[in-house]
Amino acid sequence: MKADPKVQRRLLDLQAIDTTLAQLAHRRRSLPERAELEALARELSALEDERVRAQVAVDDLDRDIARLEKDVDQVRARKSKDEARLASGSGPARELEALQHELVSLNRRQSDLEDAELELMEQRETAQGVLDGIESRLAEARERRGAAEQRRDDALAEIAKEEEFKRTSRRPLADDLPTDLVTLYDKIREDTGLGAALLTGGRCGGCRLELSGADVARIRKADPDDVVRCEDCRRIMVRTNESGL
Numbered sequence: 001m002k003a004d005p006k007v008q009r010r011l012l013d014l015q016a017i018d019t020t021l022a023q024l025a026h027r028r029r030s031l032p033e034r035a036e037l038e039a040l041a042r043e044l045s046a047l048e049d050e051r052v053r054a055q056v057a058v059d060d061l062d063r064d065i066a067r068l069e070k071d072v073d074q075v076r077a078r079k080s081k082d083e084a085r086l087a088s089g090s091g092p093a094r095e096l097e098a099l100q101h102e103l104v105s106l107n108r109r110q111s112d113l114e115d116a117e118l119e120l121m122e123q124r125e126t127a128q129g130v131l132d133g134i135e136s137r138l139a140e141a142r143e144r145r146g147a148a149e150q151r152r153d154d155a156l157a158e159i160a161k162e163e164e165f166k167r168t169s170r171r172p173l174a175d176d177l178p179t180d181l182v183t184l185y186d187k188i189r190e191d192t193g194l195g196a197a198l199l200t201g202g203r204c205g206g207c208r209l210e211l212s213g214a215d216v217a218r219i220r221k222a223d224p225d226d227v228v229r230c231e232d233c234r235r236i237m238v239r240t241n242e243s244g245l
């Protein structure tokens with residue numbers, strides 16, 4: 001393939017833009033916020049599980065407390081009924097005595113129930129404290145997620161802006177070069193990440209390998225407008241005065 005040496009050197013400008021575009025694509029793929037957000041998603045999911053368990057514990061205690069309260073209410077109702085009958089003073093003495101006995105045992109029962117309820121209310125307070133703690137950790141983790149998402153979006157927008165800028169400058173440059181040369185360059189670049197490199201000090205700028213004596217002889221013999229390629233990495237080698245030929 002033939003191309004004017006000046007045209008060949010412009011390939012390096014194209015390569016500089018493509019290298020920047022490749023770096024931008026790499027930056028997009030490896031944004032630290034991606035890993036951060038994945039870790040946060042795992043943390044949030046674990047906290048959600050914890051929250052559900054803590055809520056169940058609180059709900060269970062509420063249910064137990066409500067049951068005890070109902071029992072206490074029943075005892076109270078029974079007590080007032082007994083007390084009313086005692087106050088009325090009517091009925092056989094044996095029955096009144098039995099009522100007094102029942103009242104004693106009802107008082108004991110009420111006191112036991114109230115102690116148990118108090119104990120459960122203390123447990124509920126502790127369980128609520130655990131739940132509140134998880135809720136605030138959740139809120140804090142969600143806040144961190146929001147901030148990380150914002151940072152990721154800002155970085156993506158910045159990358160997109162730089163890409164657009166580079167693409168805009170690439171288009172006229174590529175359009176200005178011979179189609180077959182750009183096609184060859186693009187093919188090598190897609191295969192190896194680098195289509196063209198400078199030949200400096202007898203070394204290929206693509207693979208950094210030193211040219212063999214036979215290669216140097218071959219390239220010296222080549223016309224200035226011959227497109228020469230590295231024998232090792234197949235990249236287009238652009239020659240300058242510093243090529244060491």
Ligand SMILES: [Zn+2]
Nearest residue numbers: 204207230233
């Ligand atoms: Zn090479």
